[in-house]
Amino acid sequence: MGEYILAAIVEHKxxxxxxxxxxxxxxxxxxxxxxxxxxxxxxxxRMTITVQGDEATVEQVVKQLQKLVDVxxxxxxxxxxxxxxxxxxxxxxxxxxxAKSDVVNYATIFRGRIxxxxxxxxxxxxxGSPTKIDAFVELVKSYGIKEFARTGVVAMSRGLKSLKVEx
Amino acid sequence: xxxSGSRALIESLKKEGVKVIFGIPGGAIMPVxxxxxxxxxxxxxxxxxxxxxxxxxxxxxxxxxxxxxxMATSGPGATNLVxxxxxxxxxxxxxxxxxxxxxxxLIGRDAFQETDIIGITTPITKYNYQVRRVEDxxxxxxxxxxxxxxxxxxxVLIDVPRDMQTSVADVDFNVKIDIRxxxxxxxxxxxxxxxxxxxxxxxxxxxxxxGGGVHWSKAYGELLTLAELLMAPVATTFMGKGVIPExxxxxxxxxxxxxxxxxxxxxxxxxxxxxxxxxFSDRSTGKVDEFCHDAKIIHIDIDPSxxxxxxxxxxxxxxxxxxxxxxxxxxxxxxxxxxxxxxxIKRIEMLKKECEDSxxxxxxxxxNAIKLLRKxxxxxxxxxxxxxxxxxxxxxxxxxxKTGTFISSGGLGTMGFGFPASLGAKxxxxxxxxxxxxxxxxxxxxxxxxxxxxxxxxxxxxxxxxNSSLGMVAQWQRFFFGRRYSHTDLKGVPDFAKLAEAFGxxxxxxxxxxxxxxxxxxxxxxxxxxxxxxxxxxxEDVLPIVPPGKSLKDMxx
Ligand SMILES: Cc1ncc(C[n+]2csc(CCOP(=O)(O)OP(=O)(O)O)c2C)c(N)n1
Numbered sequence: 001m002g003e004y005i006l007a008a009i010v011e012h013k014x015x016x017x018x019x020x021x022x023x024x025x026x027x028x029x030x031x032x033x034x035x036x037x038x039x040x041x042x043x044x045x046r047m048t049i050t051v052q053g054d055e056a057t058v059e060q061v062v063k064q065l066q067k068l069v070d071v072x073x074x075x076x077x078x079x080x081x082x083x084x085x086x087x088x089x090x091x092x093x094x095x096x097x098x099a100k101s102d103v104v105n106y107a108t109i110f111r112g113r114i115x116x117x118x119x120x121x122x123x124x125x126x127x128g129s130p131t132k133i134d135a136f137v138e139l140v141k142s143y144g145i146k147e148f149a150r151t152g153v154v155a156m157s158r159g160l161k162s163l164k165v166e167x
Numbered sequence: 168x169x170x171s172g173s174r175a176l177i178e179s180l181k182k183e184g185v186k187v188i189f190g191i192p193g194g195a196i197m198p199v200x201x202x203x204x205x206x207x208x209x210x211x212x213x214x215x216x217x218x219x220x221x222x223x224x225x226x227x228x229x230x231x232x233x234x235x236x237x238m239a240t241s242g243p244g245a246t247n248l249v250x251x252x253x254x255x256x257x258x259x260x261x262x263x264x265x266x267x268x269x270x271x272x273l274i275g276r277d278a279f280q281e282t283d284i285i286g287i288t289t290p291i292t293k294y295n296y297q298v299r300r301v302e303d304x305x306x307x308x309x310x311x312x313x314x315x316x317x318x319x320x321x322x323v324l325i326d327v328p329r330d331m332q333t334s335v336a337d338v339d340f341n342v343k344i345d346i347r348x349x350x351x352x353x354x355x356x357x358x359x360x361x362x363x364x365x366x367x368x369x370x371x372x373x374x375x376x377x378g379g380g381v382h383w384s385k386a387y388g389e390l391l392t393l394a395e396l397l398m399a400p401v402a403t404t405f406m407g408k409g410v411i412p413e414x415x416x417x418x419x420x421x422x423x424x425x426x427x428x429x430x431x432x433x434x435x436x437x438x439x440x441x442x443x444x445x446x447f448s449d450r451s452t453g454k455v456d457e458f459c460h461d462a463k464i465i466h467i468d469i470d471p472s473x474x475x476x477x478x479x480x481x482x483x484x485x486x487x488x489x490x491x492x493x494x495x496x497x498x499x500x501x502x503x504x505x506x507x508x509x510x511x512i513k514r515i516e517m518l519k520k521e522c523e524d525s526x527x528x529x530x531x532x533x534x535n536a537i538k539l540l541r542k543x544x545x546x547x548x549x550x551x552x553x554x555x556x557x558x559x560x561x562x563x564x565x566x567x568x569k570t571g572t573f574i575s576s577g578g579l580g581t582m583g584f585g586f587p588a589s590l591g592a593k594x595x596x597x598x599x600x601x602x603x604x605x606x607x608x609x610x611x612x613x614x615x616x617x618x619x620x621x622x623x624x625x626x627x628x629x630x631x632x633x634n635s636s637l638g639m640v641a642q643w644q645r646f647f648f649g650r651r652y653s654h655t656d657l658k659g660v661p662d663f664a665k666l667a668e669a670f671g672x673x674x675x676x677x678x679x680x681x682x683x684x685x686x687x688x689x690x691x692x693x694x695x696x697x698x699x700x701x702x703x704x705x706x707e708d709v710l711p712i713v714p715p716g717k718s719l720k721d722m723x724x
Contacts, residue, residue, distance in 0.1 A: 010348070011347070011348065015285065015297075018286070018289065019289055022289045022290055023290075026290045056475065059475065060472065060475075060476060063471050063472035063474075064472050066471070066472075067470070067471070067472050068348065069293070069294045069314060069346060069348050069349045070348055071348050072347045072348040165347065
């Protein structure tokens, strides 16, 4: 068992996400996370999907994705040869000044940004690999996490190699 | 050209060559039906249940090996199609389903007879569309037919909101389609072809396993040529039944849970398997870990996701069956390879002799009735089946003599499929006798379409093998549940002969094989549907059987 990252270029139109997620459910594949966003041309979107499974399962996932009419291209991203990023917003309870300064310090170390401050809380925006985000959460947990939102990963292979649709 | 969406839909269907639609009208599809009212080029056949409309379109599709069209209203009309669509999906049949839908502004508000048929059919269609602009209709229809009938065929649904049927727009039929995400690969990779030939010519005990894909790509000629060049026996999956005339010396019949002994034994003894257009379903392979693990498997399929889905293979070839087989033949001819009769073939011949069907006795049994049916029917007759023992007896004992004349619900195993499918096939092939080999349980699931067969003048023959029980389930209860017949006794109801007569068809209950023969001979010439009720022993079993979860080697004979 391992975690695999897939990138798919899909038609950017209503119902496509449903068709993709439906396929995962129907084939009994596990999605860890799925992100979707329009591509630069607007008529296509890119999905980044992380799945758990063994080699044979992932081979099937890729083929089943490719089989969907609305999926134009699929590629497997090698984690070691890819840039993998996720963004998280963490609202931390910071009632006393020690908590405030600790959290600001941790945020600085993790290259996070303080994007909201109120009397009793802060929102930190943090970007990086999923493990980096996990580590940050682990550190600030003791102060009390009021709210937490993460995007799921987006990823891209390093170098010139690219997943593009020829026009 | 300015026209309504309904007109655009019908014109688009005509451009795809549609001659027949099986359907039932209702509120949300009425504007389309209004166009059909004086349509001359398309025959609409009014069914009595939408499930039958879908099955009839499926039967039609299988008879012509091309698209079949069904139509229904929104809500219950659409949901009644679902079993038929799922059935077509499992057996890769190019059914086009057109459904009415509530008007666009009502979608999502739980309007009267609104149902999310797109959501419901997403997992059981190759693709589905909801029309959002009248101008899109010609493109959508063209794409739908293209997707349904190319690559691995499959059903496509087009959902048409009511306002899209009534609105008028400037419609252009001169559309070119280019679907970026759908480019089926039909040409085999030349290197893979060479490697396949390497394996085949060096094998001692080659076998061909042919499936439904051979039907859909109409690769009958190539299959036979290759089998004879290689001197390889041909076993089929259930969906592949009839890809080779079953009286051919190299034909072994079906493998699988209710496969023929010679087919199961041969495939388990082979050292190389050329599998073409098959998906290695659990019903075909038996316990998959013990399925031919010593043989080299070459797997030809047009659907890449079938490769290694269920069994490991040595050599995948993603291509159309006909083109791939042709390429393999060409390569063998190029190498000057032609095998003469081998030890292997002698062994197969012996095995076939041992397993030969005995002459029918005088007793009125399912197996005897089926053998008799074969004797009476001309070679080109089309035979459909229901599901259960009747289907497996047909698989085991009805020898298909002309390719592509056997129609049955394999993947979904849908009771009630056979009769409406036989109507669809008869509409496609009006000059050929069409028979539904039925069970009493199955026939009662779709028998209301006897009305269609009578009113629309679609005469078929229904031969009910009547064991007054849900026979296949009862057999499992006998074998695996200590004869505890939980809810499988149908108590001899109804009187099928009277039922048929009530519809204006002919109904006969026969009491001997002689009588059956006589009635069958008349039925073949009848211009009205004939329902023949054949009483068979209640506990007649389908044998052999590979118990569920067991290896093909563990056949109970
Ligand atoms: C729609 C549907 N419901 C239930 C089943 C489960 N099932 C499989 S075979 C069978 C019995 C079929 O009985 P009958 O049509 O009388 O045929 P027989 O087996 O007696 O030949 C049943 C209930 C099914 N395949 N399809």
